[in-house]
Amino acid sequence: MSRPSEASKYPPTEFSLKYAKVLAPDGKLVGPDQVFGEGGKFDKDVEEKTKLAFKVTMKKLEKYNTISECNKEHLKTAKVDQIVECFPNTLLKLLPNTIQKTKWTKKSKDVVDWDVWWEMHGKILTPLQGQAENIGKWWEYTGKTHPGVEEITNSLKRLVTGVLTHPMTIGKVISAYTPKRKKDKPKSIHLVGTDSPEATMIYAGFYTEILSCNPLNPIKLTMVSPSAGNKQLSKDCSPASPMLINDRCKLTAWDGLYHDFWERYILAKKVERPDVVMAIHPRLEGEFWGPTVDLLLDENIKVAFTAFNEEHFKQALERLDYVFAKYVYKGLNPWVSGHVKQTPHDPNMIWASNQYLIVFQGRTVDMKTLTLIEEPTEENLAEAEDEFERLLNETS
Secondary structure (H helix, E strand, O other), X not given: OXXXXXXXXXXXXXXXXXXXXXXXXXXXXXXXXXXOOOOOOOOHHHHHHHHHHHHHHHHHHHHHOOOOOOOHHHHHHHHHHHHHOOOOOOOOOHHHHHHHHOOOOOOXXXXXXXXXXXXXXXHHHHHHHHXXXXXXXXXXXHOOOOOOHHHHHHHHHHHHHHHHHHHHHHHHHHHHHOOOOOOOOOEEEEEEOOOHHHHHHHHOOOOHHHHXXXXXOOEEXXXXXXXXXXXXXXXXXXXXXXXXXXXXXXXXXXXXXXXHHHHHHHOOOOOOOOOEEEXXXXXXXXXXXXXXXXXXXXXXXXXXXXXXXXXXXXXXHHHHHHOOEEEEEEXXXXXXXXXXXXXXXXXXXXXXXXXXXXXXXXXXXXXXXXXXXXXXXXXXXXXXXXXXXXXXXXXX
């Protein structure tokens, strides 16, 4: 018998899976007035069991949420989000379909943060507000103070950013850190160390936000990882048979480590050199990341890594400083998930997907001579131009 996944042990997920048929009898969340009482689907006994299950889940969450000086501000929103996560189909089945069909009404360069993004997505916001009202009707069953429908709506919005932080961060990295290309000329990104979240992004269709960030250029998306979440994709769209998942997006996936992929496919010219290589939350202290990072630095490839909190960000910079990475950007990411979480085994470890972004290319030190690679100053460039002009005049 297979062990339940870590996600299913999370109290809200456990509750949501177990009580979906009570709270959403036809696959859609409804209020308790439609489920219990006269004309309802379930009797008093089921109602009492549901109330008890809510209270047990709240008790589990109280143990889960250890408050400290470091985390008490973050826990205010996290506590509401955890209760909202108890409800099945919270983010609505219409979300993937609506995202795919919603055309951005602003230029990509003007979409700079979630506030602007929400201005374009009223079609999602309206049903989320309806969902918040239904969740609010159940709130007394939790025994917690009702936060108000507006705060429940804000919680749902945070959960939406948790789902879309990956495609938005990836899309904005491509638009900001790859060379400009003529219209309809493709750009190539290789996602390294991918797992279930990135696979879900593909299967649910949320990758279309990557395309919305890059309206002028088709995207070649290559996912390389030995993780379980990447295995099925690597069978469906291997380098030998990439899949056109959208008329503007070609997907390739490979089951293995990136430095092996490079040798087998890029050096052999079976796959193009990427415009940018990206990894979501890489653990750079892991034994497999060293060869990949060295390869990317030696090949002078533009690389983007994200980090889930300040500690993870600092650890990544420490590893990259050690190999003399030359930074293009390092700092906060405007497309961070608004869904902030606490790690049960360490109450002070608060995290959110893609909180920080690090972009680098090449090294600051020549590894053969161990000398500093000097950046040319404007004065040096002017001198070089004068010297070039002089040589031209001498040869003419």
